[in-house]
Each structure stands twice: as structure tokens, then as C-alpha cells.
Amino acid sequence: MAANIWNSLAGYVIINIEGAYLERLINHITNSGIEIWSLKRQGGSIRLSVGIGGFYRLRTIAREYPCRIRILEKHGLTVALCHMGRRYVMAFGWIAALGVLLIASRFVWIIDIEGCSAVEEAGVQRVLAAKGVSPGARRGSLDTAAIADAVMASDGRIAWAGAQLTGVVLQVSVKEAQEGTHIYTQGEPCSIFASQSGVITSITALSGHPKVNVGDAVQAGDELISGSLGSGIFTEARGTVTAEVLHRYAYCAPWEQELLLPTGAKQKGMWIELKGKTILPCIPPYDKYQTGETVRHTFTSVLPITMCSAEYMELKEGRGLASATKLMEITRAGAEAQMYEQLPPEATIISKTTDFSTDDTGMTCTIQLIAEQNIAVIGEILPDVQQQ
Amino acid sequence: MEAVGLPIETESSVLKITLLGHRRALIENHKGVYAYTEKGITLTGSEGLVSVYGNDLEIKELDTERMLVDGYITGATYE
Numbered sequence: 001m002a003a004n005i006w007n008s009l010a011g012y013v014i015i016n017i018e019g020a021y022l023e024r025l026i027n028h029i030t031n032s033g034i035e036i037w038s039l040k041r042q043g044g045s046i047r048l049s050v051g052i053g054g055f056y057r058l059r060t061i062a063r064e065y066p067c068r069i070r071i072l073e074k075h076g077l078t079v080a081l082c083h084m085g086r087r088y089v090m091a092f093g094w095i096a097a098l099g100v101l102l103i104a105s106r107f108v109w110i111i112d113i114e115g116c117s118a119v120e121e122a123g124v125q126r127v128l129a130a131k132g133v134s135p136g137a138r139r140g141s142l143d144t145a146a147i148a149d150a151v152m153a154s155d156g157r158i159a160w161a162g163a164q165l166t167g168v169v170l171q172v173s174v175k176e177a178q179e180g181t182h183i184y185t186q187g188e189p190c191s192i193f194a195s196q197s198g199v200i201t202s203i204t205a206l207s208g209h210p211k212v213n214v215g216d217a218v219q220a221g222d223e224l225i226s227g228s229l230g231s232g233i234f235t236e237a238r239g240t241v242t243a244e245v246l247h248r249y250a251y252c253a254p255w256e257q258e259l260l261l262p263t264g265a266k267q268k269g270m271w272i273e274l275k276g277k278t279i280l281p282c283i284p285p286y287d288k289y290q291t292g293e294t295v296r297h298t299f300t301s302v303l304p305i306t307m308c309s310a311e312y313m314e315l316k317e318g319r320g321l322a323s324a325t326k327l328m329e330i331t332r333a334g335a336e337a338q339m340y341e342q343l344p345p346e347a348t349i350i351s352k353t354t355d356f357s358t359d360d361t362g363m364t365c366t367i368q369l370i371a372e373q374n375i376a377v378i379g380e381i382l383p384d385v386q387q388q
Numbered sequence: 389m390e391a392v393g394l395p396i397e398t399e400s401s402v403l404k405i406t407l408l409g410h411r412r413a414l415i416e417n418h419k420g421v422y423a424y425t426e427k428g429i430t431l432t433g434s435e436g437l438v439s440v441y442g443n444d445l446e447i448k449e450l451d452t453e454r455m456l457v458d459g460y461i462t463g464a465t466y467e
Binding site for chain 2: 031
């Protein structure tokens with residue numbers, strides 16, 4: 001690898017040697033200490049690679065043999081430089097380009113501002129311009145810490161600002177202050193009590209003294225986290241307490257319900273279908289109706305159409321005895337409506353059972369569920385405790 | 389060398405051929421190229437001529453003691 005790199009830098013040529021006694025010539029060359037590589041026999045000639053320095057020595061040796069040397073290719077940096085040496089304008093262009101690149105790299109050309117949302121980017125640009133930071137400013141004259149401080153001080157909505165110089169790019173990062181961030185301030189001493197009865201599943205006391213453990217059964221009103229720390233020291237109890245709470249929702253509906261009842265009026269209706277799609281529909285004869293069984297007459301041997309007919313029975317709203325299935329639907333919907341209304345939205349339902357019971361008056365649907373929910377409510381520190 | 393219990397390859401003049409699959413052969417301690425064609429390379433060694441046969445053979449590296457041959461190598465024999 002190192003030899004390859006050196007050969008690429010120093011330059012090498014690929015030559016073709018044609019003639020007699022080529023093996024002897026090769027041995028002579030290697031014994032003379034000339035480095036050759038990539039030898040390839042091609043009929044009566046050998047193609048090989050040799051360094052620039054070695055080539056001149058090889059040529060001298062080859063004069064002793066009846067052979068002819070022909071340079072096929074020239075490679076390497078020195079060869080490229082030799083070619084360029086005669087092209088003064090190109091060499092000057094390269095040097096000029098390199099010089100321009102070196103000079104240009106001493107200035108800032110791109111200013112990238114990121115993180116602006118509520119704060120206007122143009123405002124930050126104005127602050128930078130006031131500090132003398134604009135495309136074309138000298139890199140050495142920039143104080144990134146001072147730039148960051150100026151940007152941060154320019155707008156109250158900016159919580160933090162930073163500036164970083166990477167090459168010719170000045171990266172200005174802005175972090176805006178988030179609105180509505182809750183900052184806790186100590187309130188009046190209080191305790192946390194159970195809003196509902198249940199079995200504690202977790203308790204996290206941020207301040208105050210926890211009075212219950214996970215697995216404890218508590219009644220509504222029990223003290224969960226006390227604001228009294230003892231020795232007459234009181235604090236605002238804070239924390240969350242979750243518990244498995246049993247909920248029961250019941251909805252009762254009488255047998256007699258507002259229903260759509262048949263009036264006894266009937267009328268036959270007909271429509272035509274083509275390959276299962278209705279092409280000539282039937283206009284229902286009543287506003288509210290139910291249809292009987294559909295009778296279909298097909299004519300597939302002649303046309304792919306079906307003639308359909310059904311009996312339309314008129315329905316009218318009125319009070320009547322509902323079926324058990326209908327009443328189950330009504331009572332279940334009523335109980336579930338209660339459940340969604342009363343159950344806290346953050347509660348997680350762990351188990352749920354639905355039962356129906358009937359008597360002479362009607363049907364009752366009872367939904368019983370166990371939900372995990374926060375039961376902590378703030379209340380005053382108990383008077384007897386406060387006096388201790 | 390064998391008399392003192394050392395392996396024979398420690399002797400510097402012994403020709404050594406290492407075949408790396410069919411694709412490469414390393415010949416060490418040769419004394420020069422005797423014949424070179426696309427189908428075979430014959431080298432002189434301390435114990436006579438040694439040939440490496442194959443197809444499309446190319447000498448990737450060559451110096452007074454070492455030769456690295458690339459190509460499709462089919463065998464090596466003593467002449």
C-alpha cells in the first residue's frame with residue numbers, strides 16, 4: 001500500500017518491452033535493484049510498470065538486449081505537474097483559486113438562524129447586524145458568546161440563544177420560552193383525602209406525609225397524604241393517589257315503550273335490478289314502514305335482470321309492549337350513557353360486567369365496572385392533627 | 389537445520405511456494421525467472437527449476453527473492 005502511494009506520488013510509467021531474451025532482461029533489471037511490478041506477458045512482449053527513476057536505468061540496461069521499449073502510459077503526481085508546468089495560465093488559475101479560497105475562508109458567508117417560531121427571524125438578523133455580524137464579516141472579529149448574549153437580550157420570548165462558528169457558517173440557535181409553563185408555588189397547608197372508596201394501586205407524595213400504602217382499602221374521605229409533618233410543621237400536601245374503584249350504573253325501562261306499531265295497511269311494491277343493482281326503484285307507499293320477504297323473478301335466459309317485489313306494511317308511532325331484545329338495547333344504552341357521563345375521563349377500566357333483570361314493571365340493566373383512577377382531593381388539614 | 393530440530397523453511401535458500409486458492413501464488417527465495425508465458429512461469433531455485441501453471445498469469449510484484457503471481461493457478465511442479 002505504502003509503495004503504491006509512493007509510486008503514485010513519484011510517478012511511474014507502463015511500458016511495453018518487445019524482443020528476445022526478455023526473461024534475462026527481467027532478471028537483470030531486478031538484480032540491478034530496479035523495482036518493477038504488474039508484469040504481463042503478451043505474446044512476444046512484456047508489459048510492466050516501473051517508477052520514473054527506475055525507467056531511465058532500465059532503458060540503459062535494455063540497450064544491451066535486442067529489444068524495443070515503448071511507453072504506453074504515464075501516471076502519478078509528478079507527471080501531472082510536468083504537464084501543468086507548460087500551461088502557465090492554468091497553473092496561475094489554480095494558484096489564484098487556491099488563494100481566493102484561503103482568503104474567503106477567513107470570512108463568514110452564511111448565517112443560519114434556527115429555532116425561530118414566535119420570534120421573527122428578521123428581528124434576530126437585525127440584532128446580528130447591529131453587532132456587525134453579516135455575510136462577509138471577518139471570522140476573527142466575531143465573539144460568539146457576545147452574539148448569543150445580544151440575541152438573548154433582544155427579545156423576552158427568547159429563553160436561550162447560542163452561536164457557533166463552523167467554517168464559514170455562523171449557526172445561531174434560538175430557544176423560545178414556552179408559554180403556559182407551570183411553575184409551582186407553595187400554597188396553603190392542606191392534606192389530600194380520598195374522593196371515593198377503593199383499593200390503593202399507587203401513591204406518589206410530592207410533599208406531605210403519606211398515610212396509606214399500595215393495597216390498602218380506603219373509604220371516601222380518608223386522609224391519604226397528610227399536610228402535617230409533625231412537631232407543628234405543616235405543608236401543602238401534593239401528590240397523586242390512584243385506586244381501583246368499583247362503579248355501578250343501573251338503568252330501568254318499562255315494558256311499555258314508544259314504538260313503531262303496524263297499522264294493518266299493506267301495499268305491494270316492485271323494483272327491477274340489473275346484475276344485483278337496482279335500476280328501477282320502488283317508491284315506498286308509506287312514510288314509516290317495514291317490508292316483508294322479497295320475492296325475485298329472474299329472466300337470465302333472456303336478459304340479466306331481476307324483477308323484485310315485496311309487501312310494504314305501514315308503521316305508526318304509538319305506545320306498546322317492547323320485546324325483550326328491544327328493551328335490552330334501550331336499557332344498555334341508558335346505563336352506558338350514565339357510565340360515560342359519570343366516569344372520569346382519565347379512568348382506566350379494568351373489568352366490566354353487564355347484567356339484565358326483569359320484573360313486572362320492566363327491565364333493568366346494571367353495568368358494574370372496576371376502574372383505576374385518581375382519587376386524591378385536597379382538603380383542610382384535620383383540626384385535631386393541626387393542634388398536635 | 390533439520391539436524392538441530394529446526395523446520396526446513398527457516399533455511400533462507402529453500403524455495404517456498406504459497407498458494408492462496410487458485411487466484412494467487414507467492415514464491416519466495418527464487419533465483420530468477422527462467423521462462424514466462426501467459427500459461428506458466430518457470431523459476432530457478434536452489435534445487436532446480438520450479439514451474440507455476442495456470443491461465444492469464446500476471447506477476448504483480450517481483451524482486452530478487454520474491455514473486456507474487458495473480459491469475460488462475462492450476463498447479464506447481466518441479467522440473
